[in-house]
Structures are given as structure tokens and as C-alpha cells.
Amino acid sequence: MRVIGTALRATTIAALLLAVACVAQTFSVTSAVAAVVNRIDVTGNERVEDETVRAYMTVQPRRAYSDQDVDDSLRALYATGLFSDVAINKRGAVLVVSVTENALIYKVSFEGNDKYDDKMLLTQVKSKPRSVLSRAKVEADTQLLLELYRRKGRYRATVEPKIIKLAQNRVNLVFEINEGDKTGVARINFIGNHAFSDSRLRDVIKTRESGLLSFIRSTDSYDPSRLESDQEALREYYLRHGYADFRIISAVADLDRERNTFFVTFTVEEGEQYTIGEVNVQSSLASVGPEELASAVRTDPGDTYDSREVDKTLEDIVLEVSERGYAFAEVNPRGERDYENHTINITYHVDEGPRVYIERIDIRGNTRTRDYVIRRELDFAEGDAFNRVLINKAKRRLKNLGFFKDVAITTQRGSSADRVVIVVNVEEQATGELSFGAGYSSAEGVIGDVSITERNFLGRGQFVRAAVGGGESTRTYEFSFREPYFMGRRLSAGFDLYRRQYEETDYRSYEETTTGGNLTFGLPLNEEVQLNLTYSAYQRDFDVADELKDGCYMRKYNRGDPIPRSCDRNGDGKFDRNLDTDEASLAVKDAIGETFTSIIGYSLIYDTRDDIKRPRDGYYGKFQQEFAGVGGDVAFIRTTVEGRAYREIWADRGIVGMLKVKAGHIESLDDRLKLPDHFFLGGETIRGFGTKGIGPRDGMTRDALGGRYYIAGTAEATFPLPAVPSEIGLEGALFTDAGTLVDVDDSANFFRRVNVVGDNGDLRWAAGFGVIWHSPFGPIRADFAWPIVKSKWDETQVFRIGGGTQF
Missing domain, CATH: 2.40.160.50 (membrane protein fhac: a member of the omp85/tpsb transporter family)
Structure with missing residues (x-):
């Protein structure tokens, strides 16, 4: 028993010693990581103040810090874009932050550009004179310039930034541009079209094939945004001509880099052409019956289906019921297709919609056009009832102004469930x-x-x-x-x-x-x-x-009337030669x-x-x-x-x-x-x-x-x-x-x-x-x-x- 007791005591003592060692080791490691410095010194800075550098750091004097705090401080200082190099070292009770400042841009210039002038290109890049040179920003500017030339149809354009060092840590930033040849559209093909020929559909879209007149127009180059608008133009065209089931399966632009040209292919599914069958109006409004709205209907039975007439009918019905006190009324057209006879029966359902108000209207993208010029085309204002039909009408009006390349109207949730914010985004064009x-x-x-x-x-x-x-x-x-x-x-x-x-x-x-x-x-x-x-x-x-x-008219006097003295000064019975004998x-x-x-x-x-x-x-x-x-x-x-x-x-x-x-x-x-x-x-x-x-x-x-x-x-x-x-x-x-x-x-x-x-x-x-x-x-x-x-x-x-x- 004594032996057993001695062994137990020895084991206990060993366990205690081991625990103490582990605690000591842990304390030692923690002490090494959670250090404290009395002050932070900044070296290498010329333009940036010491306090500015310290403000971005998570390490503070007389406070414990870890290696993670040092890493966070390094990332924060690099993220400012002010420095090309940063190092943090501890020297006794002092933490030394050594920085190498980014150069200051003295001038931004462009070489080799012809399609765009320097002034225009300078508005596109983020690097500006008297700003700090940032290599990340220069790389982004290079991509912006390349995208600008691609929109101009020049996919072979190259942009190479050059940095020219000057005294006092200044530089000139030069973008060397090779605009390259214009990347045209060699062919526009349509697959799946039967009702309209390729040549007719090419007239509908804005993109054009390259040809004899390419040197004086820009629509024969590939532009992704133009391709999107072309798809919308095709949809509208088919819907106007009765093809209610029309859809675009794909729109692809393939670049032939060797020939520097695009091949654009639209794959479509036309469906059948429909005429209008029966047209009805159903109203759930208490004091407005269907017969009172019949005069607002523009779609007549027997006519070829036309989406424009449907849209105008929606607008007319909305305005009619609004004047009768139903500001929140909704009109939803429902089409019942008769696939055998190729007709569409249209029913306009008029219901009392949810009471949603317009909280705010935000106008975005207009750098030149005044806000009020856009707002006056809207048939609604802050505080009015929200109605989707009036939104669509406003979009059409803004497009018809001819001031904007593109118009988009979206909605966002307002401060409450019954409030909505309308956002009008416009892209201006030259006028x-x-x-x-x-x-x-x-x-x-x-x-x-x-x-x-x-x-x-x-x-x-x-x-x-x-x-x-x-x-x-x-x-x-x-x-x-x-x-x-x-x-x-x-x-x-x-x-x-x-x-x-x-x-x-x-x-x-x-x-x-x-x-x-x-x-x-x-x-x-x-x-x-x-x-x-x-x-x-x-x-x-x-x-x-x-x-x-002067009265000297030859035809009159050829009938035998005597020639007046004013027409025959020499009296020879003939008109003077210096006279015009018309009258x-x-x-x-x-x-x-x-x-x-x-x-x-x-x-x-x-x-x-x-x-x-x-x-x-x-x-x-x-x-x-x-x-x-x-x-x-x-x-x-x-x-x-x-x-x-x-x-x-x-x-x-x-x-x-x-x-x-x-x-x-x-x-x-x-x-x-x-x-x-x-x-x-x-x-x-x-x-x-x-x-x-x-x-x-x-x-x-x-x-x-x-x-x-x-x-x-x-x-x-x-x-x-x-x-x-x-x-x-x-x-x-x-x-x-x-x-x-x-x-x-x-x-x-x-x-x-x-x-x-x-x-x-x-x-x-x-x-x-x-x-x-x-x-x-x-x-x-x-x-x-x-x-x-x-x-x-x-x-x-x-x-x-x-x-x-x-x-």
C-alpha cells in the first residue's frame, strides 16, 4: 500500500508540474503576441502627415496589439492608395512605420488618339492631374479606355500606360493608344423567320452591315447595348404585326479576330399571326360599368393584333377611371388564344388596385438635362397614386424627346409597405x-x-x-x-x-x-x-x-400693232437690238x-x-x-x-x-x-x-x-x-x-x-x-x-x- 501511495503522489506531482509548464508556455506565447509600444514613428513620408498615417492604423500606443492588428494596419494603409510600399517593425518600445509614397500625377495625356479628343478621354479616366498615382487605378483606366473604343467598334484597339518620372516624386501619366481598324459587322443573319425576310428585319434593327458607307456611319460596328435594343425592336415589330407568341431564342455576335469583323445571328421563333376575336371589358369598380369604358377600347374584332393598340387602350381606360375617382385602378389585359382559328379574345379587367403611393422620384444619369425637363413628362408626382400604366407611358414620352440614348424606369420599396420610390435612369446623347x-x-x-x-x-x-x-x-x-x-x-x-x-x-x-x-x-x-x-x-x-x-413685247407687236417709240429709238420699225422683247x-x-x-x-x-x-x-x-x-x-x-x-x-x-x-x-x-x-x-x-x-x-x-x-x-x-x-x-x-x-x-x-x-x-x-x-x-x-x-x-x-x- 505504501508503494501505491508513493506512486500516486509522484503521479500527482508530475501532473501538476506539467500543467504549470503548459500555463507558463501559454503565458509566454500570449505575451509575445499581445505586445505594447509607447509610441509610433512614421518614416519615409513627404506629403502625408504622420497623424494621417497613424489614423489608418489599428495599433495604438500603450495598448496591447497582436500580429493580426499589424496585418490589418498594413492592409488599411495600402488601401488608401497613397503608398507603394509599407513596412511595420518594432524597435524596443517604438513601432516604426516605414512608407514609400505613391508619386503625384503632374499631367495626364494621350497619344495616338484620333476618334476621341484628349478632353473627352480625360473625363473617362479616374486618374487625374494632382491626384496620387495608383497602379490599380491605372489598370482600371486602361480597361475603361479599351471598353470605350470597343463601343466605337474598334476591338483591335490597344492601350498601354507609360509613367514618366519627374522631380519631387511627380510623374506624367501617358496612355499610348493604338486605335486599330474599325471592327465592322460582316453579316447579320436571322434563323427561324418566315413571315419577314432577312432584308426586312435588317431594316427594323439599328445595327447595320459594313459596306460602302461605313466610313460615315457608326451603326455598322458591334455594340452590346445596341444589340439589346435591336432585340427589343424586333419584339415590338412582330407584336405590332400580330405575332403574339414571338420570342427571341438567342442573339449572338461572333468575332472573327483574323478578319476583324463580327457575324451577328438572331435566332427567333415567330409563332402564328393572330387577329382579334371578341373584345370585352370587365369592371369590379362600383360606379364604373364596362359599357362606360367601351369607348376607350381601340382593339376592334377582325383587326390584326397590335400590341400598341392594347397599350393605348390600357392608358385610355386608366385615365378614364382616374377621372371618375379611382386613382389606384389597375387594368390587366388577358388574351385567350384560339390556336385553331388564330384569333385572340381580349378581356380588359379593371380592378381596384392596392393603395400604393409614390414616396419619391429620383432622376439619375442626367448630367446636362435639367431635372424638371424630365419630371414634366411624367403624369404623376410625389404623393400621387402609383400606377404601372402611367410609368410605361412616361417611359415612351421620355424616349420620344430624342434627348436620351436609353431610358429605364424602375421601382424600389419605400419607407413603408404602401410607399414606393420611382427611379428614372437616363443615358444622355448629343442633341x-x-x-x-x-x-x-x-x-x-x-x-x-x-x-x-x-x-x-x-x-x-x-x-x-x-x-x-x-x-x-x-x-x-x-x-x-x-x-x-x-x-x-x-x-x-x-x-x-x-x-x-x-x-x-x-x-x-x-x-x-x-x-x-x-x-x-x-x-x-x-x-x-x-x-x-x-x-x-x-x-x-x-x-x-x-x-x-417697259412695254416692249414682241409677240404683241407681231400682230400688226405699231412699235412704240420707246422700243424703236432709231425709227426703223424694228425693236432695238439692246432690248429684251419679253414682258x-x-x-x-x-x-x-x-x-x-x-x-x-x-x-x-x-x-x-x-x-x-x-x-x-x-x-x-x-x-x-x-x-x-x-x-x-x-x-x-x-x-x-x-x-x-x-x-x-x-x-x-x-x-x-x-x-x-x-x-x-x-x-x-x-x-x-x-x-x-x-x-x-x-x-x-x-x-x-x-x-x-x-x-x-x-x-x-x-x-x-x-x-x-x-x-x-x-x-x-x-x-x-x-x-x-x-x-x-x-x-x-x-x-x-x-x-x-x-x-x-x-x-x-x-x-x-x-x-x-x-x-x-x-x-x-x-x-x-x-x-x-x-x-x-x-x-x-x-x-x-x-x-x-x-x-x-x-x-x-x-x-x-x-x-x-x-x-
């Missing part, structure tokens, strides 16, 4: 334009103009344009200003100032100078109808060249002098065209009346009307039909009309005839006298020219024009001596073909037309060209 125009008119000869236009003046959404133009026989000077929201209301206001000088030509036996201006006010009655009010005042100086008003009409000479005209007027415009420049679908109508006599020297009432209809006759082949009708009437409110106030009709309206080539005429002098009534119509079909690459932009046109001009105001006494001919109102009719070039500089058109029905007094003209360029 200014310096244009140089050049062209040729069969009537005026060579013409040209220079204009400066700004559609978003000072970011206020105002339109300003100044232009100077002229030709062989014309001089024009114009200045225009438009405020789209006059006095903070959706009322446009503006003015025009102009001076136009016309010299005598083969078709104009007089000189005319007009100086004046207009005041205009526009009130949109809805999305499609606008009322314009105008006031115009101008001074007209009308004169005839001396040789055309202006008495009606033309009657208008000689200065006339001041003061006019008030209004116009109603209806416009549903899908594109103002190249419409393929929709209607345009205008009714205008003008009253002269609010002061001034003349008094008349002038009424004009015009209507146009566009429709894709064969969408797959790009054939577009157009019907146009226009008419006018002017009536004097005092004694009679002066010649310049009459209507004139010619090749600009009925091709195949000369300028002012139709209607009443002086049978002796052949001067056009104009008329008080006219009517004209056109039927035309345009189509892409076969075997011509689409990127060239050439189209053909077949057309026929018809019309008449009648009833010159011959109430003046001198008309007893004027032989008025061609005033019988007979119909004129012509037909022909044309070639249209939609060049990057603007449309240029040449027409060949031949009169089918004409008067012997008319002046004809087979070929006519007009248009201009902007570059």
Missing part, C-alpha cells in the same frame, strides 16, 4: 447639330444651307435653330425658337424670324423679298391630336425687272410694290405615323385656316387641308403604299387678291409638270396667274431596289399624281386686257417612277414623270430632282 446642306432643285438650280440646331438648349428642352441658305436665284435667313412647356404647362410656344429673297428666273418673271416672322402656340389635345395657334406678319417687296415692264403680265406688274400682311390662324394636326422621316404605317391629317386683315394691307381667308395614309402593302418585301390628298381655297375679304396671295400648282405637287406649270395663265406672256381653288392627290408605292445592297439605302417608287388649279381672281379692271387661259378646272394627270437615296446625309430623290392628261397651256417637265445633304 446639337451643325449641318451643311447641298443639293439640286430643278426649279432653283444648285442650293445649299448652313444651320446650327440644338434640340435641348442649355438642358432646358428648348429648340433653337439658325440657318443661312441660298442658291442661284434665292437667299434665305432663318432663326427659330421653341419652348415645349410654356409657363410650366404642356403648351408649346415659339417664334420664327426669316428673310427670303427670290430673283427672276425662267419660271418667275419677278423679284420678291419677304421679311417677317411667326408666333406659334401648340396645345396637345391628346397623344395624336394637336391644336396650333399662329400669328404671322411679313413685309413683301415685289418688283419686276425693268426690261419686263411681264399686267397681273404681275399690278403686284409691284411693298405690302404688309398680318395673319392669325389655327391648325388641327392628327398624326399616328410610326416614323416621321420614313413612315410605313399610320395616318397624318392637317386642317388649317388663316385670316389676313388684322391690320396690314390685304384681307383674305385661306383654308387648306391635307391627309396622308401609309400602309405596308407587302411587309416582307418592304413595299409601302401611300395615299395623299390635299386641297385649298382662298377668298378675298376686301377688293380682290393680289397675284402672290394666290395658290400655285406645279411639279412639286403633280410631277411631270414644271414649277407653277398648271392652272390659269396669261395667254400673251405665259406668266402663271395662280388660282383660288386647288385639289391634288397622289398614290405611290416605294420598294427596295432589287439586286442593290440594302446598306446603300436606295429605294424605287412608282406613283401617279392628279389635280387641278382654278379660278384666278380677275375682278380687277386690267384683266379686261389680259387673255386668261387654262382657267377651266380641267383635271391634270401624270404618272412615273422615282429613285430615292436615303443617304446618311439626308434623302435625295429623282423623279421621272410624264403627263397623261394636260392642257395645251401647261408647262411640262419630265425630270425633277430635289433633296439635300447634311454632313
Whole structure:
């Protein structure tokens, strides 16, 4: 037993000794890690203060710290971007922080850049003069510049940063750029399309194939953001033409690095084309029944399904029920497909939606456009009821301004469940334009103009344009200003100032100078109808060249009348050789002098065209009346009307039909009309005839006298020219024009001596073909037309060209 006890004691003592050793070891390790220093010294710094360095450190004097604290301090100091090297060492009771400061950038410059100037590139990079050089920031700037050139379609661009050391730890940062060749789009292919050809779908999207005109446009390069917008354009196009099941399976851009070009492929699934079957409205609102909302429905049974008409119906119903006190109403369209008959039955469900209010509207991305310019396009404000339909309408309005490359409206949760924050993100684009125009008119000869236009003046959404133009026989000077929201209301206001000088030509036996201006006010009655009010005042100086008003007219005296002494000074019975033996009409000479005209007027415009420049679908109508006599020297009432209809006759082949009708009437409110106030009709309206080539005429002098009534119509079909690459932009046109001009105001006494001919109102009719070039500089058109029905007094003209360029 004694032995056992001795062994137990020995074991116990050994265990205690082992425990003490472990504690001692642990204490020793802890003491080594959790050290304390009396102060922290900073060395190597020149610009950065010692206290600034200490402020970033987690180690503090007279406080225990660990190795982890030292690592955290190192990371914090490196993260400032102020230092290229940092070391922390303990020397007795002092912790020494040795730093090597990053250099200070003295200048940032760019070499080899041509597509972007230095000023623009400097706004893109984060490295700025008088900032600290950071290699991480330089690498990021390099990638930013490469991405900028890729968006420009230059995927072979390279950017190499160079650092040039200067005295006092300063450097110059130089980005050496090799812009490389433009990376074009060799081919755009579509897979799965049957209803529309590849060529038609290429017209729908913005991306273009590289070709002869690549040097003057940028849309033939690959841009990821443009590819996304192209997909949306394809969806909208198919949904507008009844393909409700359309979807894009993929949109791929493959880069051929060897050829430096992209191959873009859209794979689509069209589905079937649907027409509209039954259309119903269901309402759960207590005081608004379905029959009261029927007038707001734009989708009619039997029509081809069109997503635009559905969207407009939603907007109209929402506005209708909002006016009846249901600010939170929701309208949800539900389509029931009949796959066998290819119809869609549409039911619009109107319900009382959740009571959600708009807490705040944030505008982002607008560096130039003022906030209020964006907010005024919104039909809602902070505190209003939230409605998704009005959000979509606002997005469409902002896009239509033309100020922004992209518009996105998103929502975020507000401070409570019934509050929402609306975020409007915009990406601005250039709105200014310096244009140089050049062209040729069969009537005026060579013409040209220079204009400066700004559609978003000072970011206020105002339109300003100044232009100077002229030709062989014309001089024009114009200045225009438009405020789209006059006095903070959706009322446009503006003015025009102009001076136009016309010299005598083969078709104009007089000189005319007009100086004046207009005041205009526009009130949109809805999305499609606008009322314009105008006031115009101008001074007209009308004169005839001396040789055309001297009475020496050969045709008159060839009938046997004696030649006056003023035309035969030598008395040989013949006209003097130095005389021009033509003469202006008495009606033309009657208008000689200065006339001041003061006019008030209004116009109603209806416009549903899908594109103002190249419409393929929709209607345009205008009714205008003008009253002269609010002061001034003349008094008349002038009424004009015009209507146009566009429709894709064969969408797959790009054939577009157009019907146009226009008419006018002017009536004097005092004694009679002066010649310049009459209507004139010619090749600009009925091709195949000369300028002012139709209607009443002086049978002796052949001067056009104009008329008080006219009517004209056109039927035309345009189509892409076969075997011509689409990127060239050439189209053909077949057309026929018809019309008449009648009833010159011959109430003046001198008309007893004027032989008025061609005033019988007979119909004129012509037909022909044309070639249209939609060049990057603007449309240029040449027409060949031949009169089918004409008067012997008319002046004809087979070929006519007009248009201009902007570059």
C-alpha cells in the first residue's frame, strides 16, 4: 500500500508540474503576441502627415496589439492608395512605420488618339492631374479606355500606360493608344423567320452591315447595348404585326479576330399571326360599368393584333377611371388564344388596385438635362397614386424627346409597405447639330444651307435653330425658337424670324423679298391630336425687272400693232437690238410694290405615323385656316387641308403604299387678291409638270396667274431596289399624281386686257417612277414623270430632282 501511495503522489506531482509548464508556455506565447509600444514613428513620408498615417492604423500606443492588428494596419494603409510600399517593425518600445509614397500625377495625356479628343478621354479616366498615382487605378483606366473604343467598334484597339518620372516624386501619366481598324459587322443573319425576310428585319434593327458607307456611319460596328435594343425592336415589330407568341431564342455576335469583323445571328421563333376575336371589358369598380369604358377600347374584332393598340387602350381606360375617382385602378389585359382559328379574345379587367403611393422620384444619369425637363413628362408626382400604366407611358414620352440614348424606369420599396420610390435612369446623347446642306432643285438650280440646331438648349428642352441658305436665284435667313412647356404647362410656344429673297428666273418673271416672322402656340389635345395657334406678319417687296415692264413685247407687236417709240429709238420699225422683247403680265406688274400682311390662324394636326422621316404605317391629317386683315394691307381667308395614309402593302418585301390628298381655297375679304396671295400648282405637287406649270395663265406672256381653288392627290408605292445592297439605302417608287388649279381672281379692271387661259378646272394627270437615296446625309430623290392628261397651256417637265445633304 505504501508503494501505491508513493506512486500516486509522484503521479500527482508530475501532473501538476506539467500543467504549470503548459500555463507558463501559454503565458509566454500570449505575451509575445499581445505586445505594447509607447509610441509610433512614421518614416519615409513627404506629403502625408504622420497623424494621417497613424489614423489608418489599428495599433495604438500603450495598448496591447497582436500580429493580426499589424496585418490589418498594413492592409488599411495600402488601401488608401497613397503608398507603394509599407513596412511595420518594432524597435524596443517604438513601432516604426516605414512608407514609400505613391508619386503625384503632374499631367495626364494621350497619344495616338484620333476618334476621341484628349478632353473627352480625360473625363473617362479616374486618374487625374494632382491626384496620387495608383497602379490599380491605372489598370482600371486602361480597361475603361479599351471598353470605350470597343463601343466605337474598334476591338483591335490597344492601350498601354507609360509613367514618366519627374522631380519631387511627380510623374506624367501617358496612355499610348493604338486605335486599330474599325471592327465592322460582316453579316447579320436571322434563323427561324418566315413571315419577314432577312432584308426586312435588317431594316427594323439599328445595327447595320459594313459596306460602302461605313466610313460615315457608326451603326455598322458591334455594340452590346445596341444589340439589346435591336432585340427589343424586333419584339415590338412582330407584336405590332400580330405575332403574339414571338420570342427571341438567342442573339449572338461572333468575332472573327483574323478578319476583324463580327457575324451577328438572331435566332427567333415567330409563332402564328393572330387577329382579334371578341373584345370585352370587365369592371369590379362600383360606379364604373364596362359599357362606360367601351369607348376607350381601340382593339376592334377582325383587326390584326397590335400590341400598341392594347397599350393605348390600357392608358385610355386608366385615365378614364382616374377621372371618375379611382386613382389606384389597375387594368390587366388577358388574351385567350384560339390556336385553331388564330384569333385572340381580349378581356380588359379593371380592378381596384392596392393603395400604393409614390414616396419619391429620383432622376439619375442626367448630367446636362435639367431635372424638371424630365419630371414634366411624367403624369404623376410625389404623393400621387402609383400606377404601372402611367410609368410605361412616361417611359415612351421620355424616349420620344430624342434627348436620351436609353431610358429605364424602375421601382424600389419605400419607407413603408404602401410607399414606393420611382427611379428614372437616363443615358444622355448629343442633341446639337451643325449641318451643311447641298443639293439640286430643278426649279432653283444648285442650293445649299448652313444651320446650327440644338434640340435641348442649355438642358432646358428648348429648340433653337439658325440657318443661312441660298442658291442661284434665292437667299434665305432663318432663326427659330421653341419652348415645349410654356409657363410650366404642356403648351408649346415659339417664334420664327426669316428673310427670303427670290430673283427672276425662267419660271418667275419677278423679284420678291419677304421679311417677317411667326408666333406659334401648340396645345396637345391628346397623344395624336394637336391644336396650333399662329400669328404671322411679313413685309413683301415685289418688283419686276425693268426690261419686263417697259412695254416692249414682241409677240404683241407681231400682230400688226405699231412699235412704240420707246422700243424703236432709231425709227426703223424694228425693236432695238439692246432690248429684251419679253414682258411681264399686267397681273404681275399690278403686284409691284411693298405690302404688309398680318395673319392669325389655327391648325388641327392628327398624326399616328410610326416614323416621321420614313413612315410605313399610320395616318397624318392637317386642317388649317388663316385670316389676313388684322391690320396690314390685304384681307383674305385661306383654308387648306391635307391627309396622308401609309400602309405596308407587302411587309416582307418592304413595299409601302401611300395615299395623299390635299386641297385649298382662298377668298378675298376686301377688293380682290393680289397675284402672290394666290395658290400655285406645279411639279412639286403633280410631277411631270414644271414649277407653277398648271392652272390659269396669261395667254400673251405665259406668266402663271395662280388660282383660288386647288385639289391634288397622289398614290405611290416605294420598294427596295432589287439586286442593290440594302446598306446603300436606295429605294424605287412608282406613283401617279392628279389635280387641278382654278379660278384666278380677275375682278380687277386690267384683266379686261389680259387673255386668261387654262382657267377651266380641267383635271391634270401624270404618272412615273422615282429613285430615292436615303443617304446618311439626308434623302435625295429623282423623279421621272410624264403627263397623261394636260392642257395645251401647261408647262411640262419630265425630270425633277430635289433633296439635300447634311454632313
